[in-house]
Amino acid sequence: MSKYFRDFHLMKLLKGFSTQGLPLDLFIRNYLKSNKSIGSHDRRFLAETIYTMFRWLGLIDYLSGKDRSWEHRYEIFQKLDTTTAHENPALPPHVGVSFPKGLYELIKSGLGEDKVKEFCLISNTQAPTTIRINPLKTDRQTLLTDWEREYEVYPCTNSPLGIVFKKRENFFGMEQFKEGLFEMQDEGSQLLAFLVEAQPGQQVLDFCSGSGGKTLAFANRLNGTGQIYLHDIRQSALIEAKKRLKRAGIQNAQILQYDDTKKKGLKNTMDWVLVDAPCSGTGTLRRNPDMKWRFDP
Incomplete structure (x- = not known):
């Protein structure tokens, strides 16, 4: 060009x-x-x-x-x-x-x-890009083997589902992404999701869900049973969460709007409530530099 x-x-x-x-x-x-x-x-x-x-x-x-x-x-x-x-x-x-x-x-x-x-x-x-594999559809070693021929990649130190790319790539154009085999997610967020030791059949509320990254990380533990509720004050984030859930093949999740009256009915019914406060997004500034210009202290 x-x-x-x-x-x-x-x-x-x-x-x-x-x-x-x-x-x-x-x-x-x-x-x-x-x-x-x-x-x-x-x-x-x-x-x-x-x-x-x-x-x-x-x-x-x-x-x-x-x-x-x-x-x-x-x-x-x-x-x-x-x-x-x-x-x-x-x-x-x-x-x-x-x-x-x-x-x-x-x-x-x-x-x-x-x-x-x-x-x-x-x-x-620019931060190295970390992805989290979808254990419902693949395993880490399979993707590492596929990618080592073309990219500089290595497994995360602490997250068993994480892979680090040294350079930013066109992830959204990869077939593995389109098939829902992985999502972008910092290792810290992956580890936070591991703290939610949800079991099959349980009810989970991800109250500051953003676009659903943490939900995607622990959803496999429910084995398609129980229910996960995602809530956020940002409509654009929930729209993206819905797309990500569909791509990952997760069907036991519901999106709750900020003003959804259904929230009241969830009181005292959850087995797990995840609150990733204060939802400022400052932990992702290296990946999302536009966020600091939207920040209102």
Whole structure:
């Protein structure tokens, strides 16, 4: 693809994302899915450029002045030196690490002055991608054997279902993903799900479910019996959870809307209630850099 068309798609993605409410990863996935002519090299360029721009959007906007058009932001981004910005005394501390001021101050109150910059800078780097295999459909060694020929992968240290990819890949285009053999999930979330020792026939409420990652991790323990209820205040997350449940072949799960009156009937009926509070999403900033610009302390 020529630079002209690559930049055309980049601007279309950036401007389109700014006018809708989907998470960044889902928006990029949907866009690339509907533009199949974009090759793998250009897909990687578009995704990595957009993710990096959102990691450093605070600094980009500070340097952009009053012109906040995406064309001007991209010009600033191409000249940006992110390695030393946090050392520049002329920049406000939160700008140097490209974090919203309110979130920066909140993190500083918990970690202290010495650690807050370190946390923010680490959050602005790309994390290795961790996936969790679906034990209802496959096993870890089978996927490791398939992928070792093509990718840099290794098993997670602590989660028996986890595999780490050293680089971001087009996971959504993989046949194994389409068949529901794996899902993206940090190892920490996988381990949290292991704490739910649900047994067949039991009732489980995942109260801060997000898009259902933790539910997917422990659902196999119920062997298709009992019932799992997913609840979240974000409608977009529940819509994605419904898709993920279907892809994984999980049928004993129900989605509860935030204002669903059915919640009252669940009182004192659950065997397990999982509350992954405070549902801020700050633990996934390396994978979802757009979330920090939505954060309201």
